[in-house]
Amino acid sequence: MSSGEPAAVSIPIHDHHGKAPATSSAVPAAAAAAPAAAPAVAPRKVGIPFFRRGDHHRGSRCLAFLDFILRIAAFGPALAAAISTGTSDETLSVFTEFYQFRARFDDFPAFLFFLVANAIVAGYLVLSLPFSAVLVIRPQTIGLRLLLLVCDMIMAAMLTAAASAAAAIVDLAHNGNLRANWVAICMQFHGFCQRTSGSVVASFLTVVILMFLVILAACSIRKR
Amino acid sequence: MEAGEEIEDGEPSTPTYKAHHHPPHLPPPMRSSGVSLVLSVADLVLRFVAIGGTAGSAIAMATTSETLPFAAPFVRFRAEYSDLPTLMFFVVASSVVCAYLVLSLPASVVHVVRPGARSSRAILAFLDTVMLALLTASASAAAAIVYLAHRGSARANWLGICQQFTSFCQRITASLVGSFAAAVVLVALVFLSALSLARRA
Numbered sequence: 001m002s003s004g005e006p007a008a009v010s011i012p013i014h015d016h017h018g019k020a021p022a023t024s025s026a027v028p029a030a031a032a033a034a035p036a037a038a039p040a041v042a043p044r045k046v047g048i049p050f051f052r053r054g055d056h057h058r059g060s061r062c063l064a065f066l067d068f069i070l071r072i073a074a075f076g077p078a079l080a081a082a083i084s085t086g087t088s089d090e091t092l093s094v095f096t097e098f099y100q101f102r103a104r105f106d107d108f109p110a111f112l113f114f115l116v117a118n119a120i121v122a123g124y125l126v127l128s129l130p131f132s133a134v135l136v137i138r139p140q141t142i143g144l145r146l147l148l149l150v151c152d153m154i155m156a157a158m159l160t161a162a163a164s165a166a167a168a169i170v171d172l173a174h175n176g177n178l179r180a181n182w183v184a185i186c187m188q189f190h191g192f193c194q195r196t197s198g199s200v201v202a203s204f205l206t207v208v209i210l211m212f213l214v215i216l217a218a219c220s221i222r223k224r
Numbered sequence: 225m226e227a228g229e230e231i232e233d234g235e236p237s238t239p240t241y242k243a244h245h246h247p248p249h250l251p252p253p254m255r256s257s258g259v260s261l262v263l264s265v266a267d268l269v270l271r272f273v274a275i276g277g278t279a280g281s282a283i284a285m286a287t288t289s290e291t292l293p294f295a296a297p298f299v300r301f302r303a304e305y306s307d308l309p310t311l312m313f314f315v316v317a318s319s320v321v322c323a324y325l326v327l328s329l330p331a332s333v334v335h336v337v338r339p340g341a342r343s344s345r346a347i348l349a350f351l352d353t354v355m356l357a358l359l360t361a362s363a364s365a366a367a368a369i370v371y372l373a374h375r376g377s378a379r380a381n382w383l384g385i386c387q388q389f390t391s392f393c394q395r396i397t398a399s400l401v402g403s404f405a406a407a408v409v410l411v412a413l414v415f416l417s418a419l420s421l422a423r424r425a
Contacts, residue, residue, distance in 0.1 A: 179307035
């Protein structure tokens with residue numbers, strides 16, 4: 001039996017060298033990708049394509065796959081933070097003599113910077129997904145790993161700066177400042193405050209995931 | 225002679241495997257070539273510059289205290305950095321980064337003398353990155369507050385306090401500049417460490 005023929009039944013995978021039950025998952029993909037994935041190993045293989053047992057790059061492939069998954073995970077909070085800040089616009093129904101009754105994100109330049117930075121990071125994460133996928137298929141391209149590492153670090157630093165500036169404003173909006181006679185506007189603008197606070201939290205989550213991505217890339221470059 | 229080689233997962237150890245962990249004495253010092261010496265000395269010099277930047281900005285912010293000569297009915301007539309919690313965080317973070325940089329000076333000197341110390345370079349690079357993140361966060365938060373102090377916010381009815389407290393405002397703005405310069409220097413330090421680590425690989 002050779003692993004090249006597609007099997008009609010799915011057989012549990014056993015670790016028998018020499019007896020090769022056919023792979024049970026993604027057989028057409030395996031047949032198509034087998035020439036690319038396993039250049040010079042024994043013709044009898046078991047396991048999921050790209051993660052076969054005799055593959056020399058298996059550790060790097062696992063790390064690259066984790067990198068891919070983490071990128072998708074980081075994209076969610078970044079996009080959510082950007083959208084939630086961008087749609088924060090609250091108009092009060094009360095009308096007082098001294099207070100403005102409308103709050104939007106572009107009243108505060110820190111929130112504007114925060115929105116732009118989150119949008120940039122979300123866009124970058126989407127655009128770097130194909131590069132990460134290439135790294136799963138060909139784990140030996142170190143130049144691409146280095147490029148992704150440097151770009152991830154730049155994005156993490158920018159997002160840290162934006163998130164901390166927005167956090168300073170949000171803290172001021174929640175607590176006010178007695179000494180500077182700054183009133184806590186969260187008392188009036190509940191929805192605006194909740195939205196922006198939530199998006200700051202999501203943005204910090206993205207920062208944590210990005211830092212983890214940087215450490216992962218550094219470790220996988222070092223493993224070479 | 226190469227530094228100790230890592231063993232890849234799944235590869236058997238060969239007879240030419242060099243011990244990664246030496247006996248307790250330090251490995252024999254390698255001849256430092258010109259480029260690695262320049263990198264280590266540049267690292268040391270940049271550390272001094274960053275110490276100056278962070279110390280200056282922390283001290284400038286912490287010694288702010290302005291009292292207005294008159295008392296206006298609705299505005300307080302004394303301004304300090306501790307009135308704003310974000311500026312307090314900025315002073316604390318700058319001091320932490322300054323203390324770390326001072327404590328890392330001996331390690332940097334060791335790297336000039338013995339260029340073969342790889343793991344301590346890696347640890348220093350990692351800690352530099354952590355301090356860079358802390359400094360960036362504190363400097364951006366303080367920048368947001370300083371911007372508010374200058375311009376105020378018409379929507380939130382927050383008055384810009386710089387109209388009254390001019391010297392307080394000038395001080396906190398200047399200390400922010402020093403902090404951002406120190407952040408740039410830290411970026412250069414991380415880059416230098418990465419370069420020296422990559423040269424040995």
